[in-house]
Amino acid sequence: MPHERSRSIVQTQEFLEQLSRDTSQSEEVRKSAIHLLRHYPSKSEVLIVAADRKLTQ
Template sequence: MPYERTSSVIHAREFLIELSINTNLPEAIRRQAKQLLRHCPSWIEILGADQLEEHLTDGTIFQPIFSSAIDRL
């Protein structure tokens, strides 16, 4: 489901943030988590995609996929 994908992206980002700041982990793992975070969308980007999708689907038969995802988080 679309909201599950969105939720997974959000939770994966949160997990990478936790890994990147955990000083109990080896530096190599924290560094890799930081590198991966550069490619994860931020909350602002996810919400921006939500707004864009809602705008693009207005007046069509298509339903936005992000709206329900944000409401369920």
């Protein structure tokens, strides 16, 4: 379902942010999370796309 995909994307972004700040993780893991976040959509971008899709259906 579209709302489940949107929620999953938002939760993954939040997880990557937490991982990037978790000092119990290795520097390599934190840098990988930061690198992935660089081009990952923000929560607001995901919600905008979801709202646009609702309007066009």
